[in-house]
Amino acid sequence: MQFYKGRKVLVTGGCGFxxxxxxxxxxxxxxxxxxxxxxxxxxxxxxxxIAPVKDDIRLNISDVRDSVAMQYLIRGQEFIFNLAGQxxxxxSMHDPFTDLEINAKAQLGVLEACRHFNREARLVLTSTRQIxxxxxxxxxxxKHPLDPVDVNGINCIAxxxxxxxxxxxxxxxxxxxxxxxxxxxRQLLKHNRQGFLGWFIRLVAxxxxxxxxxxxxxxxxxxxxxxxVEAILLAxxxxxxxxxxxxxxxxxxxxxRDICERMxxxxxxxxxxxxxxxxxxxxxxxxxxxxxxSKITAELGWRPTTNLDxxxxxxxxxxxNCLDEYTRDSSTFVCKP
Amino acid sequence: MQFYKGRKVLVTGGCGFxxxxxxxxxxxxxxxxxxxxxxxxxxxxxxxxIAPVKDDIRLNISDVRDSVAMQYLIRGQEFIFNLAGQxxxxxSMHDPFTDLEINAKAQLGVLEACRHFNREARLVLTSTRQIxxxxxxxxxxxKHPLDPVDVNGINCIAxxxxxxxxxxxxxxxxxxxxxxxxxxxRQLLKHNRQGFLGWFIRLVAxxxxxxxxxxxxxxxxxxxxxxxVEAILLAxxxxxxxxxxxxxxxxxxxxxRDICERMxxxxxxxxxxxxxxxxxxxxxxxxxxxxxxSKITAELGWRPTTNLDxxxxxxxxxxxNCLDEYTRDSSTFVCKP
Numbered sequence: 001m002q003f004y005k006g007r008k009v010l011v012t013g014g015c016g017f018x019x020x021x022x023x024x025x026x027x028x029x030x031x032x033x034x035x036x037x038x039x040x041x042x043x044x045x046x047x048x049x050i051a052p053v054k055d056d057i058r059l060n061i062s063d064v065r066d067s068v069a070m071q072y073l074i075r076g077q078e079f080i081f082n083l084a085g086q087x088x089x090x091x092s093m094h095d096p097f098t099d100l101e102i103n104a105k106a107q108l109g110v111l112e113a114c115r116h117f118n119r120e121a122r123l124v125l126t127s128t129r130q131i132x133x134x135x136x137x138x139x140x141x142x143k144h145p146l147d148p149v150d151v152n153g154i155n156c157i158a159x160x161x162x163x164x165x166x167x168x169x170x171x172x173x174x175x176x177x178x179x180x181x182x183x184x185x186r187q188l189l190k191h192n193r194q195g196f197l198g199w200f201i202r203l204v205a206x207x208x209x210x211x212x213x214x215x216x217x218x219x220x221x222x223x224x225x226x227x228x229v230e231a232i233l234l235a236x237x238x239x240x241x242x243x244x245x246x247x248x249x250x251x252x253x254x255x256x257r258d259i260c261e262r263m264x265x266x267x268x269x270x271x272x273x274x275x276x277x278x279x280x281x282x283x284x285x286x287x288x289x290x291x292x293x294s295k296i297t298a299e300l301g302w303r304p305t306t307n308l309d310x311x312x313x314x315x316x317x318x319x320x321n322c323l324d325e326y327t328r329d330s331s332t333f334v335c336k337p
Numbered sequence: 338m339q340f341y342k343g344r345k346v347l348v349t350g351g352c353g354f355x356x357x358x359x360x361x362x363x364x365x366x367x368x369x370x371x372x373x374x375x376x377x378x379x380x381x382x383x384x385x386x387i388a389p390v391k392d393d394i395r396l397n398i399s400d401v402r403d404s405v406a407m408q409y410l411i412r413g414q415e416f417i418f419n420l421a422g423q424x425x426x427x428x429s430m431h432d433p434f435t436d437l438e439i440n441a442k443a444q445l446g447v448l449e450a451c452r453h454f455n456r457e458a459r460l461v462l463t464s465t466r467q468i469x470x471x472x473x474x475x476x477x478x479x480k481h482p483l484d485p486v487d488v489n490g491i492n493c494i495a496x497x498x499x500x501x502x503x504x505x506x507x508x509x510x511x512x513x514x515x516x517x518x519x520x521x522x523r524q525l526l527k528h529n530r531q532g533f534l535g536w537f538i539r540l541v542a543x544x545x546x547x548x549x550x551x552x553x554x555x556x557x558x559x560x561x562x563x564x565x566v567e568a569i570l571l572a573x574x575x576x577x578x579x580x581x582x583x584x585x586x587x588x589x590x591x592x593x594r595d596i597c598e599r600m601x602x603x604x605x606x607x608x609x610x611x612x613x614x615x616x617x618x619x620x621x622x623x624x625x626x627x628x629x630x631s632k633i634t635a636e637l638g639w640r641p642t643t644n645l646d647x648x649x650x651x652x653x654x655x656x657x658n659c660l661d662e663y664t665r666d667s668s669t670f671v672c673k674p
Contacts, residue, residue, distance in 0.1 A: 093506070096445050096499075104441065104495065108433050108488075145482070150506075151445075154498040158441065161491040162433075169430070169487075169620055283506055 003237050005030035010077040010121075012036045012064050012110070013045070013084030014057075017187045017198075018126065018179075020049030021225045022081060022232055027053040036073060036084065038063040043086070044188040048325040064106040071113040074121060079236050082110060082125045085156075088193040089130065090280075092152035103155035104162075111166045111174075123174040124235045127160045128153070129247065129291055131178070138253075139221075139292035142178075142245050149286060160245065167243040175241035177231055179248050180291050184225030184311060185318035189326040196256070197222070202327065204263045204270030205319050211275045213282075216257030221250030221290040224311030227304040234300045241300060249291030251304050259308075266312040340574050342367035347414040347458075349373045349401050349447070350382070350421030351394075354524045354535075355463065355516075357386030359418060359566045364390040373410060373421065375400040380423070381525040385662040401443040408450040411458060416573050419447060419462045422493075425530040426467065427617075429489035440492035441499075448503045448511075460511040461572045464497045465490070466584065466628050468515070475590075476558075476629035479515075479582055486623060497582065504580040512578035514568055516585050517628050521562030521648060522655035526663040533593065534559070539664065541600045541607030542656050548612045550619075553594030558587030558627040561648035564641040571637045578637060586628035588641050596645075603649040 009026055013019040014035030026033050035057050037045040050057065062069040064084040074080060085103055086092065092099035107125070114121060132140050133147030148154045166172040183197045192199035203210045231248055235241045254262075260272040277285070296302045306314075319326065346363055350356040351372030363370050372394050374382040387394065399406040401421040411417060422440055423429065429436035444462070451458060469477050470484030485491045503509040520534045529536035540547045568585050572578045591599075597609040614622070633639045643651075656663065 096449065097442065100442055100445060105434065105437055108437060112433065148498060148502070151499070151502065154495050154502065157498075158437075158491050158495045161485060161494075162488070165485070165488065165491065 001029040003029075004079075004233065006032060007078045008032045008034075008076060009079040009081065010034045010036060010073060011081045011083060015039065015046060015049055016044035016083065017049070018182060018225055018228055019081075019083040020046075020186050021184065022083070022229045023050055023057060024053050025229050025233070027056045034058040034060060034073065034077070036060050036062055036064065038084070042091075042191065044194070046186070046188075046326065048322065049186045064110065065101050067109040067113065070109055071117055074110065074113045075117050077118060077121045080110070080114070080121050080123045081232055081236065082107070082123055085126070086152065087128070087195075089150045089152045090193045092150050092155070096151040099151050100155050103152065104158040107159035108162050111162050111172060114172050115166065115170050119170065119172060121173070122236050123163065123172065124232055125160065125163050125174065125176045126232065127156050127176055127178045129178050129180045129289065131157050131160075132289075134286040135289055138288065139249065139290050140247070141292040142247055142295055164243060164245070173242050175235040175243070176245040177235055177248055178245060179223070179228060180250060181220050181222045182225055182228050183222055184315050186225070187315070189319075200260060200263055201315060201319065204267045205316060205323050206327075207269040210260050210270065210272035212256055212260060212272050213275060213277045216260065216272075216274060217255050218285075219253040219255050219288045219290060220259070221253050222259070222308060222311075223248055223250055223304055224306035224314070227306055231296065231300075231302045234302050238300050244299070246296035246300070247291045247293050248296065249293035249304070251307065253288070253290035254308060262308060263312055266309065267316045338366040340366075341416075341570065343369060344415045345369045345371075345413060346416040346418065347371045347373060347410060348418045348420060352376060352383060352386055353381035353420065354386070354521075355519060355562055355565055356418075356420040357383075357523050358521065358562045359420070359569055360387055360394060361390050362566050362570070364393045371395040371397060371410065371414070373397050373399055373401065375421070379428075379528065381531070383523070383525075383663065385659065386523045401447065402438050404446040404450065407446055408454055411447065411450045412454050414455060414458045417447070417451070417458050417460045418569055418573065419444070419460055422463070423489065424465070424532075426487045426489045427530045429487050429492070433488040436488050437492050440489065441495040444496035445499050448499050448509060451509050452503060452507050456507065456509060458510070459573050460500065460509065461569055462497065462500050462511065462513045463569065464493050464513050464515045466515050466517045466626065468494050468497075469626075471623040472626055475625065476586065476627050477584070478629040479584055479632055501580060501582070510579050512572040512580070513582040514572055514585055515582060516560070516565060517587060518557050518559045519562055519565050520559055521652050523562070524652070524663075526656075537597060537600060538652060538656065541604045542653060542660050543664075544606040547597050547607065547609035549593055549597060549609050550612060550614045553597065553609075553611060554592050555622075556590040556592050556625045556627060557596070558590050559596070559645060559648070560585055560587055560641055561643035561651070564643055568633065568637075568639045571639050575637050581636070583633035583637070584628045584630050585633065586630035586641070588644065590625070590627035591645060599645060600649055603646065604653045
């Protein structure tokens with residue numbers, strides 16, 4: 001953690017779920033942190049997320065699509081953790097243009113800004129395992145064909161490839177992480193359009209019923225957010241990561257039904273019911289998915305260290321005291337720019 | 338050709354090189370043709386291209402990025418041949434946002450228009466073999482990994498995948514052709530940023546010297562434009578093409594040096610000189626490339642039928658009488674909307 005002490009770091013999407021956990025860790029490490037977040041109502045940005053460090057960071061409310069602001073903000077940064085994104089797969093089908101602008105065009109904007117004004121900053125992009133689509137084999141490694149099942153997947157691939165291309169052609173020092181389902185403190189719970197995990201956590205925390213599609217037997221791998229933050233920090237500091245794509249992955253695949261049962265046992269409340277698949281969701285479901293993270297283990301020494309039961313315990317402990325900060329409609333402004 | 342008689346057809350990029358050859362063929366077949374073209378100065382649109390059929394078509398000057406116009410124009414069409422694109426690889430690196438808007442965002446616009454206003458129209462998108470990047474093996478078939486070497490390649494992949502996704506999720510009847518180097522009458526000769534072929538043709542036609550990079554030994558496969566038009570028409574009418582991607586390819590790989598020599602012999606003028614690689618071009622060069630078109634041969638019965646010598650003979654014969662229409666700065670308005 002000494003590595004980031006005094007270093008100038010920009011975190012886009014820094015008020016969001018993973019971004020804010022990263023920001024808090026960077027502040028603990030003594031980094032000089034600028035947070036960029038659009039605070040778009042429906043996305044994960046929540047000022048409560050960064051409340052613990054609000055006096056230790058620079059907060060800049062702006063959209064990554066604002067290329068003029070980004071051109072200014074990236075100057076002089078030593079690290080850019082590029083976490084801002086539209087991450088709802090359903091939203092990408094309802095409003096494909098917004099998804100395109102945020103996940104592809106804005107990424108190109110950040111890279112063009114780096115090309116013209118800061119070719120030294122180390123860039124880490126967080127992408128998604130969703131771009132593999134329905135797995136041809138499992139565990140899915142980085143060589144698995146990309147077969148996106150939604151507009152979001154297509155645009156995330158473009159975002160990734162811009163990073164790799166700008167590394168190859170212009171020497172921009174960039175690395176890409178493909179995240180799997182991530183959970184933990186500060187997760188978006190406002191709605192169910194950013195994946196099932198946050199929604200399940202909310203329903204259990206509120207002692208409500210989870211509706212599980214089909215028989216709940218489809219398996220996923222999960223990462224606790226602190227493990228993901230660790231991977232981002234490793235990718236930012238290790239030269240071996242330059243121009244590389246790495247999968248993150250959980251330590252074992254687990255069925256959705258099993259996840260529900262373990263959440264309910266950990267929280268001591270909630271319940272679940274099996275219901276038939278809604279047509280729209282069935283169309284873009286990919287069945288089982290679990291990834292192979294042996295490349296990042298071998299090259300950067302990363303592996304997940306928090307098992308599901310421990311991660312869920314910490315997650316429900318976090319939300320126990322502040323659930324309303326994550327379930328009410330608008331957030332309170334707790335931090336001055 | 339009876340198939341297209343009386344059918345309502347929209348051709349985007351219809352004043353361009355391949356588009357205008359397609360339009361003329363469709364008019365010969367008795368189709369009811371609407372041409373959309375932006376007439377963007379630096380692109381391939383040239384009213385001289387469609388002069389032979391100007392009284393037989395509806396010409397609508399509009400940019401495919403104009404989603405409002407596209408929403409209107411696609412209604413009632415039975416076929417949409419989606420040829421409009423930014424096809425300069427160098428331009429995509431200098432101005433990546435324009436490339437993104439034309440090759441990705443505008444494609445999404447056409448598909449959204451189809452989803453909302455015309456789910457029946459058969460769509461054919463022309464993409465490029467450039468998206469394969471530097472070949473891992475040859476001949477390159479459709480299973481070859483996509484490894485784009487420029488912004489244009491990344492955006493063309495997004496454009497393709499939107500078509501395949503809208504087919505899968507919404508049932509939009511779309512097919513994709515990945516074109517290789519195409520040459521022939523009506524090709525853009527104004528500048529050298531849309532590939533080497535048109536530029537070589539112009540230099541030879543003007544009895545000037547071609548500067549060939551390196552030793553000129555890198556090989557390519559070429560298609561004569563009439564063969565490409567035939568593939569587009571087949572993909573539009575055959576149900577087996579729905580949701581499919583097909584390579585086009587030449588009948589044999591040929592070196593750039595050999596192409597120069599055959600052009601010079603055919604035209605009876607011009608010359609060439611070997612010169613060292615410019616750094617910027619070397620960076621994005623892919624070495625040898627030739628494709629495998631056995632999938633479209635097996636499924637749609639297409640194969641190239643015009644050999645290089647015959648194609649070059651027809652090409653130089655065409656430009657012999659109208660070279661100035663392709664080399665002066667602005668085109669003359671010969672056809673009313």
